[in-house]
Amino acid sequence: DSGVTQTPKHLITATGQRVTLRCSPRSGDLSVYWYQQSLDQGLQFLIQYYNGEERAKGNILERFSAQQFPDLHSELNLSSLELGDSALYFCASSQFEGNEPQHFGDGTRLSIL
Amino acid sequence: GEDVEQSLFLSVREGDSSVINCTYTDSSSTYLYWYKQEPGAGLQLLTYIFSNMDMKQDQRLTVLLNKKDKHLSLRIADTQTGDSAIYFCAESRGRRGADGLTFGKGTHLIIQP
Numbered sequence: 001d002s003g004v005t006q007t008p009k010h011l012i013t014a015t016g017q018r019v020t021l022r023c024s025p026r027s028g029d030l031s032v033y034w035y036q037q038s039l040d041q042g043l044q045f046l047i048q049y050y051n052g053e054e055r056a057k058g059n060i061l062e063r064f065s066a067q068q069f070p071d072l073h074s075e076l077n078l079s080s081l082e083l084g085d086s087a088l089y090f091c092a093s094s095q096f097e098g099n100e101p102q103h104f105g106d107g108t109r110l111s112i113l
Numbered sequence: 114g115e116d117v118e119q120s121l122f123l124s125v126r127e128g129d130s131s132v133i134n135c136t137y138t139d140s141s142s143t144y145l146y147w148y149k150q151e152p153g154a155g156l157q158l159l160t161y162i163f164s165n166m167d168m169k170q171d172q173r174l175t176v177l178l179n180k181k182d183k184h185l186s187l188r189i190a191d192t193q194t195g196d197s198a199i200y201f202c203a204e205s206r207g208r209r210g211a212d213g214l215t216f217g218k219g220t221h222l223i224i225q226p
Binding site: 033035042043045090098099100102103105106107 | 143144146155203215217219
């Protein structure tokens with residue numbers, strides 16, 4: 001158990017819809033990272049938050065957004081969903097801002113019908 | 114190139130050593146990581162090595178780092194059926210790792226009885 005909690009485990013929805021994925025980092029970790037894992041693109045870094053502020057952006061689409069709340073949990077919002085957004089979405093956390101081990105949750109599997 | 118490269122498959126006999134290889138791209142990467150993903154599960158941090166080291170040993174795992182060739186390897190001694198999984202190599206790029214982790218496509222480790 002990594003200590004990173006992601007909910008829900010599975011999500012099935014339709015094209016055009018909006019969903020919210022939730023992540024609670026390990027106790028004491030200030031950074032949260034979001035990644036997308038798909039068969040064609042592999043594991044891609046989306047975005048990082050540190051202590052409530054956005055720190056780094058990767059290959060995140062404009063239809064996607066995230067935030068980190070004062071209690072340090074984070075949410076990833078995906079809107080105007082397309083079939084190609086079907087993937088496994090991982091959250092990871094680390095103690096500080098970067099260049100340190102990231103611990104991953106079990107992921108949320110998103111299926112778009 | 115810009116990709117972290119790994120072989121897609123490795124097949125070994127139970128009890129033998131497994132060696133999974135990776136080439137990374139950023140000579141300024143501070144940490145290099147190995148993650149394990151079992152079917153339907155999240156990413157488990159196996160081990161990591163700081164860039165000023167050339168070897169790290171942790172029980173059955175040995176990591177070797179050749180900075181000149183940007184080559185990283187993971188050796189698993191006495192491979193067991195429970196080691197069957199996908200192994201991902203990852204590097205931490207950018208200023209203080211601010212670009213998130215960049216992953217290879219993963220090596221499927223197959224254990225023959």
